[in-house]
Amino acid sequence: MHTTPIPDAGAPGEVAAAARRGSQDSRRATARGRTIRRLPETLVNRIAAGEVIERPAAAVKELVENAIDAGATRIDVALRDGGVSLITVLDDGQGMAREELVLAIERHATSKLPEDDLSQIDTLGFRGEALPSIGAVSRLAITSRPRGQEQAWRIEVIGGRVAEPVPAGLNPGTQVAVRDLFFATPARLKFLKEPRTELAHAVDAVERLAMAHPAIAFSIAEEGRPARRYAAAAGDLFDARLSRLSAILGRDFAANALKIEAERAGMRLLGHAGVPTFNRATAQQQYLFVNGRPVRDRLLGGAVRAAYQDFLARDRHPVVALFLEIDPRMVDVNVHPAKAEVRFRDSGVVRGLIVGALRQALMAAGHQASTTVAGQALNAFRPGGPIGGAAVMHASGALREELAQWQGPPGAPGSAPALPGLGTVPAANVAAPAADERMLAFPLGAARAQLHGTYILAQTADGIVIVDQHAAHERLVYERMKRALAESGVARQVLLIPEVVELGEAAAERLLARLGELKELGLVIDRFGRGAVAVREVPALLGKVDVKGLVRDLAEEIAELDGHLALKEKLEEVCGTMACHGSVRAGRALNAEEMNALLRQMEATPHSGQCNHGRPTYVALKLADIERLFGRR
Numbered sequence: 001m002h003t004t005p006i007p008d009a010g011a012p013g014e015v016a017a018a019a020r021r022g023s024q025d026s027r028r029a030t031a032r033g034r035t036i037r038r039l040p041e042t043l044v045n046r047i048a049a050g051e052v053i054e055r056p057a058a059a060v061k062e063l064v065e066n067a068i069d070a071g072a073t074r075i076d077v078a079l080r081d082g083g084v085s086l087i088t089v090l091d092d093g094q095g096m097a098r099e100e101l102v103l104a105i106e107r108h109a110t111s112k113l114p115e116d117d118l119s120q121i122d123t124l125g126f127r128g129e130a131l132p133s134i135g136a137v138s139r140l141a142i143t144s145r146p147r148g149q150e151q152a153w154r155i156e157v158i159g160g161r162v163a164e165p166v167p168a169g170l171n172p173g174t175q176v177a178v179r180d181l182f183f184a185t186p187a188r189l190k191f192l193k194e195p196r197t198e199l200a201h202a203v204d205a206v207e208r209l210a211m212a213h214p215a216i217a218f219s220i221a222e223e224g225r226p227a228r229r230y231a232a233a234a235g236d237l238f239d240a241r242l243s244r245l246s247a248i249l250g251r252d253f254a255a256n257a258l259k260i261e262a263e264r265a266g267m268r269l270l271g272h273a274g275v276p277t278f279n280r281a282t283a284q285q286q287y288l289f290v291n292g293r294p295v296r297d298r299l300l301g302g303a304v305r306a307a308y309q310d311f312l313a314r315d316r317h318p319v320v321a322l323f324l325e326i327d328p329r330m331v332d333v334n335v336h337p338a339k340a341e342v343r344f345r346d347s348g349v350v351r352g353l354i355v356g357a358l359r360q361a362l363m364a365a366g367h368q369a370s371t372t373v374a375g376q377a378l379n380a381f382r383p384g385g386p387i388g389g390a391a392v393m394h395a396s397g398a399l400r401e402e403l404a405q406w407q408g409p410p411g412a413p414g415s416a417p418a419l420p421g422l423g424t425v426p427a428a429n430v431a432a433p434a435a436d437e438r439m440l441a442f443p444l445g446a447a448r449a450q451l452h453g454t455y456i457l458a459q460t461a462d463g464i465v466i467v468d469q470h471a472a473h474e475r476l477v478y479e480r481m482k483r484a485l486a487e488s489g490v491a492r493q494v495l496l497i498p499e500v501v502e503l504g505e506a507a508a509e510r511l512l513a514r515l516g517e518l519k520e521l522g523l524v525i526d527r528f529g530r531g532a533v534a535v536r537e538v539p540a541l542l543g544k545v546d547v548k549g550l551v552r553d554l555a556e557e558i559a560e561l562d563g564h565l566a567l568k569e570k571l572e573e574v575c576g577t578m579a580c581h582g583s584v585r586a587g588r589a590l591n592a593e594e595m596n597a598l599l600r601q602m603e604a605t606p607h608s609g610q611c612n613h614g615r616p617t618y619v620a621l622k623l624a625d626i627e628r629l630f631g632r633r
Helices: 012-032 041-052 056-069 098-104 130-137 195-212 237-249 251-255 298-308 347-364 372-381 397-406 433-441 469-487 505-512 515-520 547-560 567-582 592-604 623-629
Strands: 074-080 086-091 139-145 152-158 166-168 173-179 217-222 228-230 257-264 267-274 286-290 293-295 320-325 446-451 455-460 463-468 492-502 524-527 532-539 618-622
Touching: 056 074, 056 086, 056 130, 056 173, 056 195, 074 195, 098 139, 098 152, 130 139, 130 152, 195 217, 195 237, 195 286, 195 293, 228 237, 237 251, 237 257, 237 267, 237 320, 251 257, 251 267, 257 347, 267 347, 286 298, 298 320, 298 347, 320 347, 433 446, 446 592, 455 592, 463 469, 463 592, 463 623, 469 592, 492 547, 505 515, 505 524, 505 532, 505 547, 515 524, 532 547, 618 623
Parallel strands: 074 217, 286 320
Antiparallel strands: 074 086, 086 173, 139 152, 139 173, 152 166, 217 228, 257 267, 267 320, 286 293, 446 455, 455 463, 463 618, 492 532, 524 532
């Protein structure tokens, strides 16, 4: 007898999976039977709002941009619960009449494209999406009075539903009030951070716009907190911007900022950039603007990293505020509804302009480093002062002027004998005590002692200087390596007995694959069995060097580099590793001639105020500050 088998019902999980597949198949079949239709206007606006208004800070940014475009000279922002409960933006701009109010809350209605030309955008806003998007997800009220008219009008939009305008009272200008943001899309509220975080984002958005428009007065108030106020800055553009940047970033930024000004191919770059030792753990304090528009652009951020990579460790970031002025037809700002991204027609020229301008400013700074170090060093000595804080040196304008008079090439009059790797200079100038006294006039003074085998204590005409001998020498060796490589290649020194270094197969193969490039850098190696290399020549300027440590570090360095890039394209990392191993180490005793040689070479070498990782190489303390510590002043 033939029996039909009964299918096995399977485990409960298999049954559930089968049910889900059946449900999905059912939905697909139903979807295929549906017809295309227009979405309701309220739903369209809420979808658009999801792109434009992602958090309270986005709404604040859009409203402040509208105020700037309206010609305001004063903009006041107030927030409650980080902007979720309430956002108000009041300005004294040109205002809107009743008819314009009605149009302003319609999607893609704007006054900012008179010729309908998206290639010629000279305002911050232009898409006509902000107000209808905000109105679609909140309780929006706009009150406005045009200049020259006696009557103000008020219009409300609640969850996309528009009420008729009504008369209201207001001084010339516009006030926008946004209540209960995202009440119409409650799911979005679940993705917001706590009010303190949302407030920080909103304040950052306003401050970025305030940096770009120093002639406008701004205030930011949050319920229960004192208002932040930024007065309109007067004077020329550079002075006004630096005044505004100082108000927002602090006076330390102004004291440590290098002026940036460059032009190329019809583009102009202005702004200020901090010296390398004035750095931060994140890139949050890098402010980039294109035609007055704050942007977060990978190209611009990458250009800043490239300009500073010679001076900072990879986990440190410079503080900069750069303003790029460019023909609107050469940049596309219509990339994303948030308008924070841009595309350049010739990105290579833009990158070159930024990198070149920053490097030129850093080169002109000589051995200047951050002024905040001396203050922190002095605080460490005061009762209750912070101990172990990051040190940053003091370099006044007078010191920089002195430096310009004393800087010169190695071997110039007044130079002292060199340490290995510092070059050859005559020793006669430091042999006698009289010559030592004359050295007090040098910016870094005359060496008086070596402390703990690590720090050089020098006396200047009006204070003292403490030098980290390893950090300082590392920068000097590094700069000489780069210069030698660029001019004629690095001279090599043959080892009498080749040094064999065990690395492991993968690391050894990485080094052996770059034999030619390593040879240009002064390092000659060969294969020596499995997983090992023999070092036959090393860069001569490194002097006595830990060959095994150098080769192992280089192998790790190459592993981190992009395998498709030539080592010469990543010269800074490789030379930096070599310079570190070739520098005079902490703990090595130096005589007076060697210490003075190091000081003179620092004065003659650009960027010697910081080592290759962005740390200061010396701290300078004025005699007046020291006397205050002991109550003499």
